[in-house]
Amino acid sequence: MQILTTVAELRAWRAQAGHVAFVPTMGNLHSGHIALCHEARNRATQKAGKVIASIFVNPIQFGPNEDLSKYPRTFDADCEKLQTAGVDAVFHPGVEELYPYGPQQYFVEPPELQNRLCGEFRPGHFRGVATVVTKLFNLVQPDVAIFGKKDYQQLKVIEGMVRDLNMPVEIVGIDTERADDGLALSSRNGYLTDAERAEAPQLRRTLEGIRSAVQQGERDYASLCERACAELDARGWKTDYIRITNRMDLQAATVDDRALVVLAASQLGRARLIDNLEIDA
């Protein structure tokens, strides 16, 4: 597996690579990332192409009070996992390689979706994501890029951006990988104490409870989510939101919508956990 740290190395690799499948990550890889790599490997192999992953902890998607400096960096272990998953190259630039002129000046600005759900609690986050993904797409020039559905709103922002800006890349969303007890895999699970880790699957169970209620005909989505939120918080969580939206543009679901998703973000100890569940009402 080739390790590329500069834009020049990446451009040279790209010129020889043919069809390219791309998995952008912030490192600290777990089985969720590796599932993305397997999908990329399958798609690249079908076109006699290559798989590249990126590992870059992107400063412009972290808020001033977020965990940028503490975000876990585990590059050597990550490379072993990527190699085992059949990844051909990893792009691992330093911050100064992607932002050589100092602060980013030109941003890809998503629509108001960026200010709802997680965006309400992380101002500028999705603008930072859209901008760095645009930069990475322009550098890697992938034919296909793989993202996890765990970051559902992020996936929607990227799908919308690619469609709206005519980016020549296919976006594929992959189901969330979970621990045996149902907890969605996430780098931030590493922030949990043992007791918190035992409590953490409650977020998924809460979403499952909401799904059951909706499937049994409950249509007062606001009250349903409010009760679920109160129950979580009574167990020691600090919930940012639980909301039922349509799957298309993540607007609040109406009683006529059938393709739904329930999304949640809640703080447990030091970890802000997110999860979601698609619901066919």
Add this chain to the structure above:
Amino acid sequence: MQILTTVAELRAWRAQAGHVAFVPTMGNLHSGHIALCHEARNRATQKAGKVIASIFVNPIQFGPNEDLSKYPRTFDADCEKLQTAGVDAVFHPGVEELYPYGPQQYFVEPPELQNRLCGEFRPGHFRGVATVVTKLFNLVQPDVAIFGKKDYQQLKVIEGMVRDLNMPVEIVGIDTERADDGLALSSRNGYLTDAERAEAPQLRRTLEGIRSAVQQGERDYASLCERACAELDARGWKTDYIRITNRMDLQAATVDDRALVVLAASQLGRARLIDNLEIDA
């Protein structure tokens, strides 16, 4: 010369084209555009590649009170000129082909440079330019794109955007083509009456006067521009601005700057004319 009107046709053409040089235009072509095409032809031929021009009057770079609906459309004459200039293909999409989902949702947002000079008088203009050029770049995927220095601020915005977002395209700026009397060629010259057309070269002469004064040591740039502005307006112009800036980021020039440009925008009758002149102080 191939005429491509859909994204699908363009993508199919691109897949076969090899090295591509691109000239984006809004049509109503004059010798200034053709000079861009000649540069594109030379660069493409060196790489055994193809030249493509686009003709698209982009609604999102026009303000609500601007001349979008009146902007001259002369497609057949444009195609003859492009063919004669050795252009291989023209991309001429309808508005619904580039904006099929209704209003654009994701924008490329330039930094504060977009709000100065012409941006002060055309709010949203450079955001619209940056966004449509991004869309066209993602569609055409050119190796090199040619722009005129007549739209100096636009060229700076595009150069900055390409650098900052790591777009894989080389930007080339070409000197302004002028009529024999010095008037910069522009589609909007067509709005001038005969009397206005006779007066129009005064804009260029004003900029030349400023250049002479700077080269003779004048360093009170603000007063110099203010006097020039008053003189133009006394002749019946309505001047938006005349400013001396550095050539790098178009910030107001200091007495220490050597690589300068003087830029002007002024209304003469129905036409808002712009021009600029580089000055080595």
